[in-house]
Each structure stands twice: as C-alpha cells, then as structure tokens.
Amino acid sequence: MSSASSLDAYSTPLAVRLSAREGALTGPTAGLANGFVQVNLVILPEAQANGFLRFCQANPKPCPVLAVSEPGARGCEALGDDIDIARDVPAYRIYRNGQASDSVAEVADVWRDDLVTIALGCSFTFEHALQLDGLGVRHIEQGRNVPMFNTTLPLTTAGGFGGNLVVSMRPYSAAEAIRAIQITTRYPQAHGAPVHLGDPTLIGITDIDSPDYGDSVSVADDELPLFWACGVTPQQVLIDAGIAFAITHSPGHMLLTDIPDSHLSLL
Structure with a gap:
C-alpha cells in the first residue's frame, strides 16, 4: 500500500472508492488521492442523529461537520458523485448496545431507511499540505496506520453524548513542529492546529509506543510528539453512550470525497 505504484x-x-467498493482496498487511506478531502x-438512526449533531456543535475541534445526509440515503451530493456510503469505505465498524464489532468490509446488509450519515473532517486532509511543505508524515513513510490515543481531556457533554478526546500523533523536530502548527491551523474543518505537544502524560497517555488505535511509529530523541484532535473521538463516545445501533468507519479507513483540499483551507 505504501509503495509509489500503489499510491499512483x-x-x-x-479510484479509491471503487477499489473499496470492490473489496480490493482494505487498508488505511492515509496518502491516497492526495489533494482531496477525507472524512x-x-x-x-435519525432519532439519535439530532442529538449527536448538537454534540458536534459543542465539540467542533474533534467533530467538524462537513455534510449530513438525508435519512436512508447512501449517497451525499455534498461529498461527491458516485458515492455508496455503505460500500465505499475500506473498513467499517458496527455498534450494537455500546459494543463495537471487528472491522467489516461493507454495511449494505445492515443498512436501514432511518440512517443519517454525518461526515466529519479528518486530519488526513491536511497531511498533503504538510508533505507539500517538505514535512514528512511518519505513518505514511513507514506504511502504517496513524497512531491514535485516548486522553483524559474532557469533551463538552451535549445531546446525550460525552466523554474524553481521542488524538492522533505525528512527530516532528522543534522547528518542524512550529511549521506544522502554522500549516494545520489553516484547516479548522480538518481538526486544525494540534491540541497538545510534548509530554504525552500531561493528557493521560502513558506509553507513546502503544496507541489505543492504529499503529506505533518511531519518534526520534530530538523530536516532539504533536497531538491533533481525532475523528475517532465519536467512536469512543458512541461506546460510552451505549448506543443501540450505529456505524462508523474503522479507525484510519476514511471515505474519500470529491472535495478539493483547498476548499477547506483558510488562506
């Protein structure tokens, strides 16, 4: 997946959506279709979606809303053409009574007429901007899923949902970290600037080499770990809420949209 030919x-x-739809693409989507927004x-169910949208409004850093579908719709015009939300993600999770399934390849067989899709911004969107500025993205370089961690940073409770923030991590030298902050600040709808840098124990992370989601990556002695709000936050929130039924992407496996990255960038 990480080779140049695979990325091409x-x-x-x-191409990403069709490959996922056909079952050929099963891995993380970081680095794929550079220049386009991932969500x-x-x-x-519609009965819970309104409450969750209030939660997103109260917590825009981890949950920046980009689009909301009509109930039962498997497409979403705001995200692009020829989209099948039930099949175009490389891996999904299904939640029943607060328990998450292992990753599944599609969710067409459990789709319901009352399901509302909420598309949230993703940090994979700003990674292309980092790369264009000469800043490497470690998990892409090492062919791994981005490391993600549960934290002790509290969210604002709203709509019947609450919990703690989940973050994604990318390491940089001090000089690179300053530039990474400047670049990602331009993408508030893709989580924006980091929420923390440096000592991970200050936000409740005890072992930087053991992420709660994704894969570990190398962090050099002269590098700082930078932590961004993460779109996996809602997944932990759904579990904490004991939600009766829900579907999400599997961590690191996003929906590729037809929206250019530039549409989310503040110049």
Missing part, C-alpha cells in the same frame, strides 16, 4: 493506483477519489463517518 489510488490517485483519484473515485470520518458517523451513521446513526
């Missing part, structure tokens, strides 16, 4: 095969959002998905 997934250079457009449609996290939270799919809920």
Whole structure:
C-alpha cells in the first residue's frame, strides 16, 4: 500500500472508492488521492442523529461537520458523485448496545431507511499540505496506520453524548513542529492546529509506543510528539453512550470525497 505504484493506483477519489467498493482496498487511506478531502463517518438512526449533531456543535475541534445526509440515503451530493456510503469505505465498524464489532468490509446488509450519515473532517486532509511543505508524515513513510490515543481531556457533554478526546500523533523536530502548527491551523474543518505537544502524560497517555488505535511509529530523541484532535473521538463516545445501533468507519479507513483540499483551507 505504501509503495509509489500503489499510491499512483489510488490517485483519484473515485479510484479509491471503487477499489473499496470492490473489496480490493482494505487498508488505511492515509496518502491516497492526495489533494482531496477525507472524512470520518458517523451513521446513526435519525432519532439519535439530532442529538449527536448538537454534540458536534459543542465539540467542533474533534467533530467538524462537513455534510449530513438525508435519512436512508447512501449517497451525499455534498461529498461527491458516485458515492455508496455503505460500500465505499475500506473498513467499517458496527455498534450494537455500546459494543463495537471487528472491522467489516461493507454495511449494505445492515443498512436501514432511518440512517443519517454525518461526515466529519479528518486530519488526513491536511497531511498533503504538510508533505507539500517538505514535512514528512511518519505513518505514511513507514506504511502504517496513524497512531491514535485516548486522553483524559474532557469533551463538552451535549445531546446525550460525552466523554474524553481521542488524538492522533505525528512527530516532528522543534522547528518542524512550529511549521506544522502554522500549516494545520489553516484547516479548522480538518481538526486544525494540534491540541497538545510534548509530554504525552500531561493528557493521560502513558506509553507513546502503544496507541489505543492504529499503529506505533518511531519518534526520534530530538523530536516532539504533536497531538491533533481525532475523528475517532465519536467512536469512543458512541461506546460510552451505549448506543443501540450505529456505524462508523474503522479507525484510519476514511471515505474519500470529491472535495478539493483547498476548499477547506483558510488562506
């Protein structure tokens, strides 16, 4: 997946979606279709979706809302053409009574007419901007899923949902960290600037080499770990709420949209 030829095969959002739809793409989407927005998905019955949207409004850093579908719709015009939300993500999770399933390849067989899809901004979107500025993205370089961690940073409770923030981590030298903050601040709809840098124990992370989601990556002695709000936050929130039924992407496995990254950038 991390080779240049593999990345070239997934250079457009449609190519990524069709490959996922056909079952050929099963891995993380970091580095694929560079230049286009990737989104996290939270799919809920309409009865719970309004409450979750209030939660997103109260917590825009981890949950920046980009689009909301009509109940039962498996497409979303705001995200692009030829989209099947139930099949175009490389891996999904299904939640029943607060328990998450292992990753599944599609969710067409459990789709319901009352399901509302909420598309949230994703930090994979700003990674292309980091790369264009000469800043490496460690998990892409090492062919791994981004490391993600539960924290002790509290969220604002709203709509019947609450809990603690989940973060993604990327390491940089001090000089690179300053530039990374400047670049990602331009993307508030993709989580924006980091929420923390440096000592991970200050936000409740005890072992930087043991992420709660994704894979570990190397961090050099002269590098600082930078932590961004993460779209996996809603997944932990759904578990904490004991939600009766919901669907999300599997961590690191996003929906590729037809929206150019530039549409989310504040110049």
